[in-house]
Amino acid sequence: MLKSKIRILVAGLVLTSVFSGVTQAEDSYPPVQPLIATSRTVIGQAFEYPGGDPAISAAVVTMLPGHSTGWHEHDAPLFAWILEGEVTVDYGPDGKRTYRQNDAFVEAFRSAHNGTNSGKGVARILAVFAGSHDVKDTVMEDEIAKIKPSVD
Numbered sequence: 001m002l003k004s005k006i007r008i009l010v011a012g013l014v015l016t017s018v019f020s021g022v023t024q025a026e027d028s029y030p031p032v033q034p035l036i037a038t039s040r041t042v043i044g045q046a047f048e049y050p051g052g053d054p055a056i057s058a059a060v061v062t063m064l065p066g067h068s069t070g071w072h073e074h075d076a077p078l079f080a081w082i083l084e085g086e087v088t089v090d091y092g093p094d095g096k097r098t099y100r101q102n103d104a105f106v107e108a109f110r111s112a113h114n115g116t117n118s119g120k121g122v123a124r125i126l127a128v129f130a131g132s133h134d135v136k137d138t139v140m141e142d143e144i145a146k147i148k149p150s151v152d
Helices: 002-024 141-147
Strands: 054-063 072-074 078-084 086-090 096-100 104-106 114-117 123-132 138-140
Touching (some): 054 114, 072 141, 086 123
Antiparallel strands (some): 078 104, 086 096
């Protein structure tokens, strides 16, 4: 746990120094459009990186109008950027949120949610996971019950 916190702190310092250098050397470095800087998910959770062999994975998720992801959760921090369209995510007891083109956020994790393309056109989402080779990035509802014991 302490090693994870140290890694996060070091990564933050490196990114801060890289981005601060960018603003000072605009003539020699391409323009940068910051998207997000946060330590919390969209529903206010502090996040942590999973144990195991670290891995970064990225994908573009494409959803047709009315299409839903199905209830699922993420066991690794997930940065999402809406490239096109509109997506409404139901976080159950934490409410619903609608995201539109160019919205960037850190998705809820270890908390079931369902995303639906609530727009009239195709929705495309860039999803970048800061995960591990030992942990699934996305776990569907039917798999959640197998992994987590019931609390009755």
